[in-house]
Amino acid sequence: MSDEPDVDAPSPRGAATLDEVARLAGVSRATASRAINGGSRVSERARVAVDDAVRRLGYTPNLAARSLVTRRTGSVALVVPEPDERVFSDPFFARTLHVVTRVLSERDLQVVLLIAGPGEQEERMLRYLRNRHSDGAIVVSHHRRDSFADQLVSLGLPASFIGRPWRHDDEVSWVDTDNVAGGREAARLLQERGCRRIATIAGPADMTAGVDRLEGWRQAMADAGHADDAVARGDFTIEGGEAACKQLLAEHPDVDGIAVASDLMALGALRVLSAAGRRVPDDVAVTGYDDLGVAERSDPPLTTLSNPISEMAAEAARLLLAQLEGGSAAPRRVVFAPTLVRRASA
Amino acid sequence: MSDEPDVDAPSPRGAATLDEVARLAGVSRATASRAINGGSRVSERARVAVDDAVRRLGYTPNLAARSLVTRRTGSVALVVPEPDERVFSDPFFARTLHVVTRVLSERDLQVVLLIAGPGEQEERMLRYLRNRHSDGAIVVSHHRRDSFADQLVSLGLPASFIGRPWRHDDEVSWVDTDNVAGGREAARLLQERGCRRIATIAGPADMTAGVDRLEGWRQAMADAGHADDAVARGDFTIEGGEAACKQLLAEHPDVDGIAVASDLMALGALRVLSAAGRRVPDDVAVTGYDDLGVAERSDPPLTTLSNPISEMAAEAARLLLAQLEGGSAAPRRVVFAPTLVRRASA
DNA sequence: CTGAAAGCGCTTACAG
DNA sequence: CTGAAAGCGCTTACAG
Incomplete structure (x- = not known):
């Protein structure tokens, strides 16, 4: 009957908020939040009500808001400081991405691939990392000129390198072969x-x-x-x-x-x-x-x-997880041995 | 002289905040924010002071906080619903990534590559998009079984497809060849x-x-x-x-x-x-x-x-930009003509 | 188990 | 041009 929007209705445009979920479920925002995140210290009754409200509203937590307080994003960057042609023509990268994704999937982390040749692209990539778009980074093919090791160390961003870094090799975790x-x-x-x-x-x-x-x-x-x-x-x-x-x-x-x-x-x-x-x-x-x-x-x-590339990639992912989960674990290095494979060319 | 932390000093751990920048520059948070973001309606004097403070503190804006209010992340997802082996063995994807990155770079957007085969990985990818990790998505090789078109439409996430989508082909923007x-x-x-x-x-x-x-x-x-x-x-x-x-x-x-x-x-x-x-x-x-x-x-x-793949990719990026910048631009489709190239095999 | 309250770090009308 | 204030949407001690 009125032109005023109905204050109690879910906001017509945009995503539902936790507030709306809580209201619909008849609980407080705090309880709704707990129910959504694992559900410890929540009664069965509340959990069901919240789950139901979530479903009915199609609720998805706002990541920015959540990240602001948890300081987690749920994603990890695989950083490749190479021109894209090279990344796509060298099977090394495909294998690495595959394995890293598999290992991080177990912790429900989304892997995000950041490819950037030198110059402006690299700057943007560093800004991306600096802005904490990701919880951590795995750097895969780094060059003397790029400053990823420096930057990541000074950023304090959890990171691991595949391939010994040029500098700071005792301040970041890395894997390599001998x-x-x-x-x-x-x-x-x-x-x-x-x-x-x-x-x-x-x-x-x-x-x-x-x-x-x-x-x-x-x-x-x-x-x-x-x-x-x-x-x-x-x-x-x-x-x-x-x-x-x-x-x-x-x-x-x-x-x-x-x-x-x-x-x-x-x-x-x-x-x-x-x-x-x-x-x-x-x-x-x-x-x-x-x-x-x-x-x-x-x-x-x-x-x-x-080179045991799959093992290296998996280990690099694990080294990163250790930092993500274990707090400030000391940097570690893992070196694999290459093995000679004899075929026909020599 | 005291064990109490100095309240006025920049926080010893963690990144500097806008508050600290503002204090050091001798301005309000609002002015510091304006100076950092483009600098309209800011005196030269304030701008210089803020720039200086930013440099001295090594300040980087907290993206989560900024996103929470601007509802922008500064990144765009290139979504590839394919197993990674295929992505890395088909030059089509390399070319596409290259061009998309180039076009979006002009608007200072970071391209994030999301590769996921069917199943659990796809779920995680959708969640990533749903959580608004990115401002928009370009979907590149989509299959009947995947529900990207459905999902993106109902999410209202700005998106464009390379290759005509199976459903909703009049509700999302797309490019294709005939x-x-x-x-x-x-x-x-x-x-x-x-x-x-x-x-x-x-x-x-x-x-x-x-x-x-x-x-x-x-x-x-x-x-x-x-x-x-x-x-x-x-x-x-x-x-x-x-x-x-x-x-x-x-x-x-x-x-x-x-x-x-x-x-x-x-x-x-x-x-x-x-x-x-x-x-x-x-x-x-x-x-x-x-x-x-x-x-x-x-x-x-x-x-x-x-196929004019570079042109298609560039156009797809532009269609996305139009949505990102123009508000709710109507979905558009662009179809290119293939051209016959005669060589020796026929 | 639950809720009121504080707070994460920023941007943006608004009034001056 | 500038600042005080509100608010973005969440999580998390804290007290009950």
Whole structure:
């Protein structure tokens, strides 16, 4: 009869609020809140009434309001400081996302993928983290230039790294494989098979995996009294491997063994070697690194170092959970061993 | 001198608050807030003082608090109801993410990728959206079984679809290509090139792109008085294309033309045909669909229908922005035309 | 088990 | 241009 809105009715536009639920259920806001969140210290009668009201109103808690007081968001960011093309072309990331999602699902956490190349995108991503959109972050492929480790440490945001961070490696939790050992093993394998002129296609100098694998290779070369000057760099992509292999062939035509720091780059190297008429492994033996499926399907199949990527990702997720749940757990590091997988290429 | 904490000092733990910024700058919270958000109606003097205080305290606004009142989060979800393996193996998604991110970046929106196969993951994703973690959603590869269109409509969450939704197609904004026309064109091309027994490898029956392309193919076959019984289904993956092609060859050994509903499936078909000793296009002509880069690199390169994926993704982002900014803009649909790209396979 | 009250940290009319 | 005040929607001691 009146033009005034009915104050007691649920708000016509917008989502229902806890207040409305409580009113409909005939309890206080506090009790409604308890009933909705687990229901400890709530009578059966109240719980049922609240559940019913929730259903009838289609109530969903306002996350912003809840976060404001609980300081939790229920989501975790998987941070990938790489251009999206690379993220989508390297199976490493798919596997990582898959496993991380599985582990965090058990705690009912939503995984949110943040992909950003350098520059403005990275700034926005940091702001996202700084604003606490997520309860924590797992950083997966970080570079010397990016400041994620610095930022996360100073933010105090729970975080874990997959791959040893450049700085603060004793202030954040991380998992990695022993890349120095892996680099060494690759070089030794080539030595043992009788290669006289062993080169390497190393990973990016701004990633610890790149640097560490190269370091291992150098150690083994030095130990065996071999020259360690046949070094080219790639960016962990097929194209990068192609370019590096061409360069190697041009500068060191006598090369008869190449330790490549990733399977994808090794694939590129195989292409170039094939185009150059060099047989693998007879003329040039090749080792890869990662063992991510592509290694089995290449021609010839790659002898490579297998990283337990699923285990690493799962462990990184667990390290994060420990911080999320255990309060201020001390940073931990977990290092896995790579294992040599012999196939046909070396 | 006292054990009591100094009440006027910035809170020792946790982030600085607007209150502290205001106090340090010597202004009210309201003025500090205005200075931080754009700075209209703020004196130069106040602005400088606030900026300075922000810097000195390392202040970051609490997003939950801000969202609670503005009802904005500053982020947008790219929703992909697919298992992660598929997302990472199909270049379509990489391209889409790339373009969407670029367009939304201009409005300073963070794109958050939500990937979830059916089941529990999907539930969690819906809850994420329902809780308004994001200001809007772009849904990219949706299936009949998933209820994203229903849910988003009833949520009232600003959204746009890439690919015509199954239901509510007049209640949400969407972009698509004219898949019926594309299916028709593929069939006609094969007819014109003289194929007598034309088959198709259709996409999933639970995706509109699959259904529409098949429908177009059937129309053209009917128009030409050809039989339309040689139909196999795939799931838009290479493996799916292989299986479907094998089936086709077994059931219709006389097939001499195949319209395949995606490039990835066409790749699988090429493999199977090659293994079966059928020359392409001489024995069997093959068309793909999408033109996503793999089409150029296949052997032989694929004749295919090119979808303007970047334009579609950009348009979808713009449709979402229109809703975000224009209030309750009416839902809009934008349909692009596919264009035939002739290469060697047909 | 329950409710009144305080408070999370911000923005935004409103009045000056 | 500025500040006091209200309010966004929740959770959580606290007292009963």
